[in-house]
Amino acid sequence: MDAIHLEYDVDGKNFVSAGSATESVKAQLKGLGINPADVRRVAIAMYEGEINMVIHANGGKAMVDIFMDKVIVKLIDTGKGIPDIEQAMKPGFSTADEDVRNLGFGAGMGLPNMKKYADECIIESEVGKGTTVTLITNFS
């Protein structure tokens, strides 16, 4: 199998469509016959990242490369950036407001969850410039 490259625009103004990039990637991985447990790991981590782009960063781009043995998901936004990544990674830390919480998010669990489910979770961020999250999941 050759590597498959997928790209998505994540609309930062549209909470309704948030998660549709992940939905599409999940369907593709399923179609390729990837082990369901691995598909779920990729889906959860990417979905958390996609939601973060919408609720914290006005959207961005998702780039996905599917290889024989792994998938690499890159979530790139030009949002406000994360001032203190170590603090942001702590379970329970969230800057989400009441509106976001009323939608069912903002528990401060997304980044820790991405770290838990992906084999590698690399966060690069610059305040005022944006954030890039790279999620690497090896197939078992």
Next chain:
Amino acid sequence: MKINEIADILEGTFLTGAEFGEKEVFSACGSDMMSDVLAYVKDQAVLLTGLCNPQVVRTAEMMDMVCIVFIRGKKPPKEVIDLAEKKGIALISSPRRMFSACGLLYSNGLKPGN
């Protein structure tokens, strides 16, 4: 427990996915925080929630859940029902509140799971 039994016990009505009524499920979770569902759910097949936005269906789909019960008689907008239909997830609306709905299912044999 079958999805049909969940609907019966909770006096609920199917909003979509009634054709999955004979599917067997073994555990459930109740939450209005999708963050928590994503962080803590393992193999629970049923989600009980008072939240009605499309991310409820997306969250359930990411977790491979097969049925969502909207409590307190809530009915999500049509776009949410359509999304669930596309994903093959059964939606049930029940007049019960969260505590009673969970309690009823628990005492009828549905488990919290891991």
